């Protein structure tokens with residue numbers, strides 16, 4: 001009797017897993033098609049960015065205030081601010097905040113997705129870091145996301161951005177909104193990084209772009225206070241976005257902490 005129950009429960013679980021897996025496979029097929037349409041569509045006008053001289057990428061870290069042309073930035077901001085009800089993640093003592101994942105952005109933020117894939121922006125970042133970089137795959141939830149720090153205490157603790165690829169991998173953060181009641185009108189959240197044994201703190205106005213090699217530079221974001229808002233567009237580029245099989249498995253396992261078991265089938 002007990003044996004039958006166990007076998008029965010096992011069969012139900014297996015069927016449930018097979019169903020979820022099939023749904024994910026179907027979802028990714030649709031997402032690929034949708035992404036291809038966005039990438040083949042109109043490209044954002046980034047003005048003279050393609051010819052601008054990037055700053056030096058000393059210590060694997062660069063901050064570029066007011067980088068994008070006003071119109072291109074306004075298009076990103078309009079879409080990012082229109083996103084509603086981001087998934088809240090809470091990893092005790094490490095991270096609290098809202099995240100809108102790549103798959104949601106493909107469905108609801110085409111200008112953001114088109115920007116991430118734009119050749120002009122990728123070329124600019126390639127010149128900055130000194131080797132050609134490309135977008136990371138569609139099934140990586142961290143390839144592109146919008147991060148919301150909009151509830152008191154939202155923050156992220158000290159960490160490296162784990163690199164699941166064969167090549168070097170870079171994190172690009174574009175501040176979309178940063179408002180609060182610090183003396184300068186910004187929120188209290190600061191991006192901190194450990195560079196050459198020293199801790200640096202970066203306060204970013206909207207349209208500031210920060211680029212760093214997240215797998216090598218430890219960083220964190222200090223908490224926002226009540227009534228403050230910080231919205232970040234986070235992107236990942238890589239010099240070789242292919243992954244060894246074990247890197248793929250560890251990426252999926254890590255993503256389940258932030259996105260639930262559905263991340264196993266990405």
Ligand SMILES: O=C(O)CCC(=O)C(=O)O
Nearest residue numbers: 147156161173191221232
């Ligand atoms: O919000 C930020 O400035 C950094 C976020 C971050 O480090 C991450 O999501 O890995």
Ligand SMILES: [Fe+2]
Nearest residue numbers: 160161214219
């Ligand atoms: Fe990070």
